[in-house]
Amino acid sequence: MSAHARLGIAPDNWSEVRKIAESEGCERREIVPNRTDAGRNKPINIDLPTAVKGTIPKHRQNLLKWNGWGYKDSQFRLNDKQMLEFTGTRYNIGNQILPYFTAWVKDVFDLDLSKPVASQPLPQVFPDPVVTPELIDCLQKENVEYSTDGVDRLVRAHGHTLREIFLLREGTFPRIPDVVVWPKSHADVEKIVKICAKYRLACIPFGGGTSVSGAASCPEFETRTIVSLDTTQMNRILWIDRENLLICCEAGIIGQDLERELRSHKLTVGHEPDSYEFS
Incomplete structure (x- = not known):
């Protein structure tokens, strides 16, 4: 799982942008995405995969509010x-x-x-996870990190719609994930999807948890085991194409971490939604 993004130049002083644009070396030209060099089926200016130190810990409730934003x-x-x-x-x-x-x-x-x-305090009792010994054995065999802890499951049962925040503070969710898994690579994701297909499990991807579309919520009457596939441990930058100003990074990287790493290369994504810190 990875994503591509268009980049921009990030000078130390943003007032220099106009000077750069007007310079002879930055005249307008057609940009061809994913151009290859010498016939190789790879983007030019490739960097080796770069590990990124994530701001948000795996157990996100240690840093973030369990029942609100930030x-x-x-x-x-x-x-x-x-x-x-x-x-x-x-x-x-x-x-x-x-x-x-x-x-x-x-x-x-x-x-x-x-x-x-x-608002109500953090719950101390959670629904028992619907997991079988065979599923746990399979995850352990494939070396996939997982958790059935109640708080780990609760904080991945929702996004940040008004209704979801209200339920956290005043009500309860009728259904939460049964197990959270943390893939570390594309190969791990493939393993998890195959496990879900084999045992007929429901799988809900989870990224920054900032969704306002209800995409992270669990169907109330779902009887199958629900797996929350948390992508946050997949946050490497795979390559940077400096000529075409493109980047390929893994799906779990969050905005503030990506921007921090790009600034060290004098680059920027230039996209700052309200959820930038956590999405």
């Missing part, structure tokens, strides 16, 4: 003076009191901040 140490909080503030130091508004935002929240949402409503 990092556990970064959130809006009501202080003793009934003023909203933002915790943590990851963002510019961290550890700052926000009086104008407080007034806006009161006015727009008509909230009484003196009566906060706490």
